[in-house]
Amino acid sequence: MRRMLRLFLPLTIAAASLVTAMVAAPPGANVRGPLTVGDATAMLQKTAVIAALLAVWMLAAVALTLLSGREIRYSSLEMRASALHCFALGLVAVTSFALTAIVFSYLIPYHVGVPLLFALGVFAILTKIYGTVAVFHAVGTLVAGSRTREQLARRHWLRGDLAMVVVGVAVLGALRLIPIVGPIIWGFASVFGIGTALATKFGRREPWFLAWRTVES
Amino acid sequence: MTDSACQRYLEDPEPNAAHLETCATCRAEAAGLAEKAGAEPAPIDLDALPLAPWEGSSHRPWGLVLGGAVVVIAIALALCDATGMSPLHVAESSLASMEGIRSLLTRATASLRAASLGMQIAFGVLFLVVNALLIVLLRRAPRGIDA
Numbered sequence: 001m002r003r004m005l006r007l008f009l010p011l012t013i014a015a016a017s018l019v020t021a022m023v024a025a026p027p028g029a030n031v032r033g034p035l036t037v038g039d040a041t042a043m044l045q046k047t048a049v050i051a052a053l054l055a056v057w058m059l060a061a062v063a064l065t066l067l068s069g070r071e072i073r074y075s076s077l078e079m080r081a082s083a084l085h086c087f088a089l090g091l092v093a094v095t096s097f098a099l100t101a102i103v104f105s106y107l108i109p110y111h112v113g114v115p116l117l118f119a120l121g122v123f124a125i126l127t128k129i130y131g132t133v134a135v136f137h138a139v140g141t142l143v144a145g146s147r148t149r150e151q152l153a154r155r156h157w158l159r160g161d162l163a164m165v166v167v168g169v170a171v172l173g174a175l176r177l178i179p180i181v182g183p184i185i186w187g188f189a190s191v192f193g194i195g196t197a198l199a200t201k202f203g204r205r206e207p208w209f210l211a212w213r214t215v216e217s
Numbered sequence: 218m219t220d221s222a223c224q225r226y227l228e229d230p231e232p233n234a235a236h237l238e239t240c241a242t243c244r245a246e247a248a249g250l251a252e253k254a255g256a257e258p259a260p261i262d263l264d265a266l267p268l269a270p271w272e273g274s275s276h277r278p279w280g281l282v283l284g285g286a287v288v289v290i291a292i293a294l295a296l297c298d299a300t301g302m303s304p305l306h307v308a309e310s311s312l313a314s315m316e317g318i319r320s321l322l323t324r325a326t327a328s329l330r331a332a333s334l335g336m337q338i339a340f341g342v343l344f345l346v347v348n349a350l351l352i353v354l355l356r357r358a359p360r361g362i363d364a
Contacts (some may be wrong), residue, residue, distance in 0.1 A: 041300065048296035052307040055293045058286050069274065074359075077270050082360045089354045096351045099344045105326040149264055152273045160276030166285040173289070200359050208355045
Protein backbone atom coordinates (compact mmCIF):
# COMPACT_ATOMS: atom_id res chain seq x y z
CA MET A 1 0.00 0.00 0.00
CA ARG A 2 2.77 2.44 0.94
CA ARG A 3 4.72 1.49 -2.15
CA MET A 4 1.63 2.23 -4.22
CA LEU A 5 1.29 5.60 -2.51
CA ARG A 6 4.94 6.39 -3.22
CA LEU A 7 4.42 5.54 -6.85
CA PHE A 8 1.20 7.49 -6.90
CA LEU A 9 2.82 10.76 -5.77
CA PRO A 10 5.36 11.16 -8.60
CA LEU A 11 2.75 10.05 -11.11
CA THR A 12 0.35 12.67 -9.77
CA ILE A 13 3.05 15.34 -9.99
CA ALA A 14 3.88 14.32 -13.55
CA ALA A 15 0.22 14.27 -14.57
CA ALA A 16 -0.43 17.62 -12.89
CA SER A 17 2.58 19.13 -14.66
CA LEU A 18 1.37 17.88 -18.03
CA VAL A 19 -2.21 19.07 -17.50
CA THR A 20 -1.04 22.45 -16.22
CA ALA A 21 1.32 22.91 -19.14
CA MET A 22 -1.49 22.12 -21.57
CA VAL A 23 -3.91 24.46 -19.78
CA ALA A 24 -1.35 27.25 -19.46
CA ALA A 25 -0.29 27.06 -23.08
CA PRO A 26 -1.72 29.77 -25.35
CA PRO A 27 -4.78 28.71 -27.39
CA GLY A 28 -3.78 26.91 -30.55
CA ALA A 29 -0.17 26.69 -29.47
CA ASN A 30 1.87 23.60 -30.09
CA VAL A 31 2.54 21.69 -26.86
CA ARG A 32 6.20 21.33 -27.85
CA GLY A 33 6.95 25.03 -27.51
CA PRO A 34 5.68 28.59 -27.30
CA LEU A 35 4.77 30.67 -30.32
CA THR A 36 7.67 33.09 -30.67
CA VAL A 37 11.34 33.30 -29.83
CA GLY A 38 10.57 36.20 -27.49
CA ASP A 39 8.10 34.07 -25.53
CA ALA A 40 10.63 31.27 -25.27
CA THR A 41 13.32 33.66 -24.06
CA ALA A 42 11.02 35.21 -21.47
CA MET A 43 9.98 31.76 -20.22
CA LEU A 44 13.61 30.63 -20.05
CA GLN A 45 14.59 33.78 -18.17
CA LYS A 46 11.78 33.23 -15.70
CA THR A 47 12.90 29.63 -15.22
CA ALA A 48 16.49 30.77 -14.74
CA VAL A 49 15.42 33.21 -12.01
CA ILE A 50 13.38 30.49 -10.28
CA ALA A 51 16.26 28.01 -10.48
CA ALA A 52 18.71 30.58 -9.08
CA LEU A 53 16.35 31.33 -6.21
CA LEU A 54 15.97 27.60 -5.58
CA ALA A 55 19.75 27.31 -5.32
CA VAL A 56 19.72 30.10 -2.72
CA TRP A 57 16.89 28.31 -0.88
CA MET A 58 18.87 25.07 -0.94
CA LEU A 59 21.91 26.73 0.65
CA ALA A 60 19.79 28.56 3.22
CA ALA A 61 17.89 25.38 4.12
CA VAL A 62 21.06 23.35 4.60
CA ALA A 63 22.67 26.08 6.69
CA LEU A 64 19.61 26.53 8.89
CA THR A 65 19.18 22.79 9.38
CA LEU A 66 22.82 22.47 10.40
CA LEU A 67 22.40 25.32 12.88
CA SER A 68 19.08 24.28 14.42
CA GLY A 69 17.99 20.90 13.13
CA ARG A 70 16.06 20.01 16.27
CA GLU A 71 13.88 23.11 16.03
CA ILE A 72 13.21 22.55 12.33
CA ARG A 73 12.24 18.92 13.06
CA TYR A 74 9.89 19.96 15.83
CA SER A 75 8.19 22.53 13.61
CA SER A 76 7.90 20.01 10.79
CA LEU A 77 6.33 17.52 13.19
CA GLU A 78 3.87 20.13 14.40
CA MET A 79 2.90 20.95 10.84
CA ARG A 80 2.10 17.31 10.14
CA ALA A 81 0.34 16.84 13.50
CA SER A 82 -1.97 19.87 13.20
CA ALA A 83 -1.87 21.09 9.63
CA LEU A 84 -5.18 22.92 9.73
CA HIS A 85 -4.19 24.98 12.76
CA CYS A 86 -0.86 25.90 11.15
CA PHE A 87 -2.59 26.92 7.94
CA ALA A 88 -5.22 29.02 9.75
CA LEU A 89 -2.53 30.66 11.87
CA GLY A 90 -0.47 31.34 8.75
CA LEU A 91 -3.39 33.01 6.98
CA VAL A 92 -4.18 35.19 9.98
CA ALA A 93 -0.49 36.02 10.45
CA VAL A 94 -0.02 37.07 6.83
CA THR A 95 -3.12 39.27 7.07
CA SER A 96 -1.84 40.70 10.33
CA PHE A 97 1.58 41.44 8.79
CA ALA A 98 -0.07 43.27 5.89
CA LEU A 99 -2.39 45.34 8.09
CA THR A 100 0.37 46.10 10.58
CA ALA A 101 2.66 47.19 7.75
CA ILE A 102 -0.01 49.61 6.54
CA VAL A 103 -0.45 50.99 10.08
CA PHE A 104 3.31 51.41 10.54
CA SER A 105 3.58 53.00 7.12
CA TYR A 106 0.79 55.38 8.19
CA LEU A 107 2.98 56.33 11.17
CA ILE A 108 6.07 57.20 9.08
CA PRO A 109 5.44 61.01 9.25
CA TYR A 110 5.51 60.71 13.03
CA HIS A 111 9.09 59.26 12.92
CA VAL A 112 8.13 56.14 14.85
CA GLY A 113 6.93 54.32 11.76
CA VAL A 114 10.31 53.67 10.11
CA PRO A 115 11.94 51.58 12.88
CA LEU A 116 8.69 49.74 13.50
CA LEU A 117 8.32 48.97 9.80
CA PHE A 118 11.94 47.82 9.64
CA ALA A 119 11.47 45.53 12.66
CA LEU A 120 8.27 44.10 11.17
CA GLY A 121 10.01 43.47 7.85
CA VAL A 122 12.92 41.66 9.50
CA PHE A 123 10.57 39.57 11.63
CA ALA A 124 8.38 38.67 8.65
CA ILE A 125 11.36 37.68 6.49
CA LEU A 126 12.88 35.55 9.27
CA THR A 127 9.51 33.87 9.87
CA LYS A 128 9.11 33.13 6.19
CA ILE A 129 12.62 31.69 5.82
CA TYR A 130 12.37 29.51 8.93
CA GLY A 131 8.85 28.37 8.10
CA THR A 132 9.69 27.51 4.51
CA VAL A 133 12.62 25.38 5.63
CA ALA A 134 10.27 23.60 8.06
CA VAL A 135 7.91 22.98 5.12
CA PHE A 136 10.84 21.53 3.14
CA HIS A 137 11.52 19.15 6.03
CA ALA A 138 7.86 18.16 6.32
CA VAL A 139 7.51 17.53 2.58
CA GLY A 140 10.76 15.58 2.50
CA THR A 141 9.67 13.44 5.43
CA LEU A 142 6.26 12.79 3.86
CA VAL A 143 7.80 11.78 0.55
CA ALA A 144 11.00 10.00 1.57
CA GLY A 145 10.86 9.52 5.35
CA SER A 146 11.47 6.09 6.88
CA ARG A 147 8.36 4.35 8.15
CA THR A 148 9.97 1.49 10.04
CA ARG A 149 13.16 0.92 11.99
CA GLU A 150 14.36 -1.70 9.51
CA GLN A 151 13.88 0.72 6.63
CA LEU A 152 15.82 3.37 8.54
CA ALA A 153 18.67 0.97 9.28
CA ARG A 154 18.93 -0.07 5.62
CA ARG A 155 19.24 3.49 4.35
CA HIS A 156 22.55 5.26 3.98
CA TRP A 157 21.50 8.40 2.12
CA LEU A 158 17.83 9.10 2.70
CA ARG A 159 17.93 9.51 6.46
CA GLY A 160 18.44 12.44 8.77
CA ASP A 161 17.15 16.00 8.84
CA LEU A 162 19.51 17.25 6.14
CA ALA A 163 18.39 14.61 3.65
CA MET A 164 14.73 15.34 4.33
CA VAL A 165 15.29 19.07 3.79
CA VAL A 166 17.16 18.47 0.52
CA VAL A 167 14.40 16.17 -0.73
CA GLY A 168 11.80 18.76 0.26
CA VAL A 169 13.63 21.53 -1.63
CA ALA A 170 13.84 19.26 -4.68
CA VAL A 171 10.14 18.34 -4.61
CA LEU A 172 8.82 21.83 -3.93
CA GLY A 173 11.35 23.32 -6.37
CA ALA A 174 10.15 20.99 -9.11
CA LEU A 175 6.56 21.96 -8.35
CA ARG A 176 7.56 25.64 -8.38
CA LEU A 177 8.64 25.34 -12.01
CA ILE A 178 5.11 24.40 -13.12
CA PRO A 179 3.42 27.47 -14.63
CA ILE A 180 0.42 28.91 -12.74
CA VAL A 181 0.19 26.01 -10.28
CA GLY A 182 3.78 26.38 -9.04
CA PRO A 183 3.46 29.87 -7.52
CA ILE A 184 0.13 28.87 -5.94
CA ILE A 185 1.70 25.80 -4.32
CA TRP A 186 4.67 27.91 -3.19
CA GLY A 187 2.27 30.48 -1.73
CA PHE A 188 0.40 27.79 0.20
CA ALA A 189 3.74 26.44 1.44
CA SER A 190 4.69 29.94 2.65
CA VAL A 191 1.40 30.29 4.53
CA PHE A 192 1.91 26.87 6.11
CA GLY A 193 5.48 27.77 6.97
CA ILE A 194 4.66 31.10 8.59
CA GLY A 195 1.88 29.39 10.55
CA THR A 196 4.06 26.58 11.82
CA ALA A 197 6.94 28.92 12.67
CA LEU A 198 4.63 31.01 14.83
CA ALA A 199 2.73 28.03 16.27
CA THR A 200 5.94 26.47 17.58
CA LYS A 201 7.70 29.75 18.34
CA PHE A 202 10.44 28.87 15.87
CA GLY A 203 10.71 25.33 17.15
CA ARG A 204 11.14 26.26 20.81
CA ARG A 205 8.78 24.89 23.42
CA GLU A 206 7.89 28.14 25.01
CA PRO A 207 4.53 29.90 25.15
CA TRP A 208 4.27 33.26 23.43
CA PHE A 209 2.43 34.75 26.40
CA LEU A 210 2.86 34.12 30.09
CA ALA A 211 -0.23 32.82 31.91
CA TRP A 212 -1.55 34.99 34.73
CA ARG A 213 -1.51 33.17 38.09
CA THR A 214 -2.35 34.72 41.44
CA VAL A 215 0.03 34.07 44.32
CA GLU A 216 -1.31 31.31 46.55
CA SER A 217 -1.02 31.95 50.27
CA MET B 218 -10.64 -17.23 43.30
CA THR B 219 -10.89 -20.24 45.58
CA ASP B 220 -8.64 -20.89 48.52
CA SER B 221 -7.46 -24.17 47.08
CA ALA B 222 -6.36 -22.49 43.84
CA CYS B 223 -4.56 -19.81 45.82
CA GLN B 224 -2.92 -22.50 47.92
CA ARG B 225 -1.76 -24.37 44.85
CA TYR B 226 -0.31 -21.15 43.41
CA LEU B 227 1.50 -20.31 46.64
CA GLU B 228 2.96 -23.78 46.87
CA ASP B 229 4.21 -23.83 43.31
CA PRO B 230 3.95 -20.43 41.59
CA GLU B 231 5.61 -21.12 38.24
CA PRO B 232 3.41 -23.94 36.92
CA ASN B 233 0.32 -22.17 38.29
CA ALA B 234 1.17 -18.72 36.91
CA ALA B 235 -2.15 -18.60 35.03
CA HIS B 236 -3.84 -18.26 38.38
CA LEU B 237 -2.69 -14.62 38.56
CA GLU B 238 -4.94 -13.71 35.68
CA THR B 239 -8.03 -14.70 37.61
CA CYS B 240 -7.13 -13.81 41.20
CA ALA B 241 -6.67 -10.14 42.10
CA THR B 242 -5.44 -10.91 45.63
CA CYS B 243 -2.61 -13.14 44.49
CA ARG B 244 -1.78 -10.72 41.69
CA ALA B 245 -1.42 -7.85 44.15
CA GLU B 246 0.64 -10.02 46.47
CA ALA B 247 2.93 -11.13 43.65
CA ALA B 248 3.38 -7.54 42.50
CA GLY B 249 4.24 -6.47 46.03
CA LEU B 250 6.78 -9.27 46.39
CA ALA B 251 8.33 -8.42 43.03
CA GLU B 252 8.61 -4.78 44.05
CA LYS B 253 10.25 -5.69 47.36
CA ALA B 254 12.66 -8.01 45.62
CA GLY B 255 13.56 -5.30 43.13
CA ALA B 256 12.61 -7.47 40.19
CA GLU B 257 12.99 -6.01 36.70
CA PRO B 258 9.78 -5.06 34.89
CA ALA B 259 8.80 -6.99 31.82
CA PRO B 260 11.12 -6.17 28.91
CA ILE B 261 9.79 -3.80 26.24
CA ASP B 262 10.07 -4.79 22.61
CA LEU B 263 11.56 -1.61 21.14
CA ASP B 264 11.12 -2.80 17.58
CA ALA B 265 7.38 -3.04 18.13
CA LEU B 266 7.17 0.66 19.04
CA PRO B 267 6.62 3.23 16.27
CA LEU B 268 9.63 5.06 14.87
CA ALA B 269 10.34 8.25 16.83
CA PRO B 270 10.96 11.43 14.80
CA TRP B 271 14.42 11.95 16.28
CA GLU B 272 15.70 8.47 15.39
CA GLY B 273 18.46 8.77 12.82
CA SER B 274 17.89 12.50 12.50
CA SER B 275 21.47 13.46 13.29
CA HIS B 276 22.76 11.47 10.31
CA ARG B 277 24.37 13.78 7.74
CA PRO B 278 24.56 12.37 4.24
CA TRP B 279 27.01 14.89 2.83
CA GLY B 280 27.08 13.18 -0.54
CA LEU B 281 23.36 13.76 -1.04
CA VAL B 282 23.52 17.31 0.29
CA LEU B 283 26.52 18.37 -1.79
CA GLY B 284 25.25 16.50 -4.84
CA GLY B 285 21.81 18.13 -4.59
CA ALA B 286 23.29 21.58 -4.07
CA VAL B 287 25.71 21.18 -6.98
CA VAL B 288 22.95 19.95 -9.30
CA VAL B 289 20.62 22.85 -8.44
CA ILE B 290 23.40 25.43 -8.73
CA ALA B 291 24.58 23.92 -12.03
CA ILE B 292 21.03 24.05 -13.46
CA ALA B 293 20.66 27.66 -12.33
CA LEU B 294 24.02 28.69 -13.81
CA ALA B 295 23.33 26.84 -17.06
CA LEU B 296 19.94 28.54 -17.44
CA CYS B 297 21.42 31.94 -16.59
CA ASP B 298 24.17 31.34 -19.14
CA ALA B 299 21.68 30.22 -21.80
CA THR B 300 19.59 33.35 -21.35
CA GLY B 301 22.59 35.65 -21.04
CA MET B 302 21.69 36.65 -17.50
CA SER B 303 24.19 37.26 -14.74
CA PRO B 304 23.52 36.50 -11.05
CA LEU B 305 23.26 40.28 -10.67
CA HIS B 306 20.20 40.24 -12.93
CA VAL B 307 18.61 37.59 -10.70
CA ALA B 308 19.21 39.72 -7.62
CA GLU B 309 17.79 42.73 -9.46
CA SER B 310 14.64 40.85 -10.42
CA SER B 311 14.20 39.76 -6.79
CA LEU B 312 14.60 43.36 -5.67
CA ALA B 313 12.09 44.41 -8.30
CA SER B 314 9.47 42.17 -6.67
CA MET B 315 10.30 43.81 -3.32
CA GLU B 316 9.85 47.16 -4.98
CA GLY B 317 6.40 46.04 -6.11
CA ILE B 318 5.46 45.21 -2.52
CA ARG B 319 6.77 48.59 -1.38
CA SER B 320 4.76 50.51 -3.96
CA LEU B 321 1.65 48.50 -3.05
CA LEU B 322 2.17 49.40 0.61
CA THR B 323 2.66 53.08 -0.26
CA ARG B 324 -0.55 53.12 -2.32
CA ALA B 325 -2.51 51.38 0.45
CA THR B 326 -1.27 53.91 3.01
CA ALA B 327 -2.12 56.83 0.75
CA SER B 328 -5.62 55.40 0.24
CA LEU B 329 -6.03 55.05 4.00
CA ARG B 330 -4.98 58.67 4.56
CA ALA B 331 -7.38 59.87 1.89
CA ALA B 332 -10.26 57.76 3.20
CA SER B 333 -13.08 59.13 5.32
CA LEU B 334 -12.94 59.02 9.11
CA GLY B 335 -15.46 56.18 9.18
CA MET B 336 -13.33 54.08 6.86
CA GLN B 337 -10.23 54.80 8.94
CA ILE B 338 -12.06 53.69 12.09
CA ALA B 339 -13.27 50.56 10.30
CA PHE B 340 -9.68 49.82 9.28
CA GLY B 341 -8.57 50.29 12.87
CA VAL B 342 -11.26 47.89 14.08
CA LEU B 343 -10.22 45.34 11.43
CA PHE B 344 -6.60 45.70 12.53
CA LEU B 345 -7.55 45.06 16.17
CA VAL B 346 -9.79 42.09 15.32
CA VAL B 347 -7.17 40.38 13.16
CA ASN B 348 -4.44 40.83 15.74
CA ALA B 349 -6.74 39.65 18.54
CA LEU B 350 -7.47 36.53 16.47
CA LEU B 351 -3.74 36.05 15.95
CA ILE B 352 -3.14 36.23 19.70
CA VAL B 353 -5.95 33.73 20.35
CA LEU B 354 -4.43 31.28 17.85
CA LEU B 355 -0.93 31.79 19.28
CA ARG B 356 -2.12 30.84 22.76
CA ARG B 357 -2.86 27.27 21.68
CA ALA B 358 -0.16 24.85 22.84
CA PRO B 359 1.65 22.85 20.12
CA ARG B 360 0.44 19.29 19.63
CA GLY B 361 3.57 17.69 18.26
CA ILE B 362 5.03 14.82 20.31
CA ASP B 363 8.53 14.88 21.75
CA ALA B 364 10.97 15.69 18.95
